[in-house]
Amino acid sequence: MMAKTSLGKLCATDHCRDAVTEMEWLDEQFELLRKKAPDLPMPAWDGLRGSMPDWAQIHQMYDRPEGTLPPAKADYANWMPKDMVVGSAAGTGALLTAGVITAKKAAESDSKIGKLCGAALLAGAAGCGAFSVYSFIARKAFSYEGERKLSKQIIDGIAEYVTIPDGGTGLDVGCGSGALTIACAKRNPNAKMIGMDHWGPEYRDFSKAVCERNAEAEGVTNVSFEQGNAVKLDYPDESFDAVTSNYVYHNIVGLDKKILLLETLRVLKKGGTFAIHDLMERSRYGNMQKFVEKLKAEGYEEVYLIDTTDKFFKSPREAKWLMLGGSTLLVGKK
């Protein structure tokens, strides 16, 4: 809107709605100016531009159809997928029915094989039933909506260890629905966080779009999300000021967990901090104390192992109940 007033000419714009388009236009104009006057210093603009994602990402984050509102609330989903709770309950029902019918028919016909099959089906129903009860209890405990809010407690607990210098960048490996990435970004507002995940079929409720929606709902803009594989990270050596991860590596079967840890630590800068939380029992990870000594011998400034079963959980018993008994945090400074 342009108007002539007694104070002079007035130019007003619906700035908030068009902020992205206006900034992109300004960016283009500065680039044109740079072409015309390559020696003209533009430190403020360059600094600002350097700390922002590219325009495609910014449009993806902010553009929305006219009249629609941002998501009202973040939805971090649940580490125990609903499909698993429902599927195990349905499986228990099916196995139980099949077991009872088979056992009954076998008793009528006095078939030995029939009796064995019936017993096997009933044993399967018992196992599936136990898992079904566990998955229901775990889902309730993990829920961000429930009373226990264990996931939130763990995420916030890990984020406390993630310190990123101003202007620096942190990486969250296997970010899922973005909870830890966003928590770290909130704690380090002058730095950036990147969340990466392969977003495979095993966690169908987690995706890049879910992460972006959650960041938007939380009003957090110093984050971005990328698809990748924790086994071979697509980043050069020493490219991050901090690395973090929560309950990811135990999902990756058939690979040495220490090699996975080293892959994450590879992309951490010297002097950067790390906070990696997972089920680090000896049966999965081997001797972690030896691993700590190896990192120290390689020149890492600080390396600690923290048993989180009595830190993030009510007690080690609760952790065991929820099958998170080996929960351990590997923290330190490279």
Ligand SMILES: C[S@@+](CC[C@H](N)C(=O)[O-])C[C@H]1O[C@@H](n2cnc3c(N)ncnc32)[C@H](O)[C@@H]1O
């Ligand atoms: C239990 S969830 C934890 C998610 C998130 N870290 C959190 O604390 O909410 C495990 C995550 O690891 C991711 N993941 C498993 N294997 C992966 C791999 N090879 N590369 C990247 N992410 C992986 C899964 O997609 C899933 O999002």
